[in-house]
Amino acid sequence: MRERRKNFRVEWNSPGKIYDCNGRFTRLCIVSNFSNGGAKIVCLGHRKVPDEFFLRISPRGRAHRCHVTWRAKDGLGVEFIDGGSHTKTKLGRRQKSLSSAMV
Secondary structure, X not given: OOOOOOOOOEEEEEEEEEEOOOXXXXXXXXXXXXXXXXXXXXXXXXXXXXXXXXXXXXXXXXXXXXXXXXXXXXXXXXXXXXOOOOOEEEEOOEEEEOOXXXX
């Protein structure tokens, strides 16, 4: 089978956090794998995850703005749409810059 991905994927299987577009924490998830361009996410109630949200892959890493590209019964796929944004969004109780260093 031919690989169609643009970026190399890293198997991860670690906890992540999903925040709505206003920076409010909404749910925990498992980041199954990720690349420079996107990620596969597994979480309970993933069908209720909005089409756009912020994803924090690691506790001290930056939050990625995401757009859902596909949904399946076992999870969803997202594309990172950060685009070099310098906007700041409140995530949980701390202020985090979306333009800080990559994970």
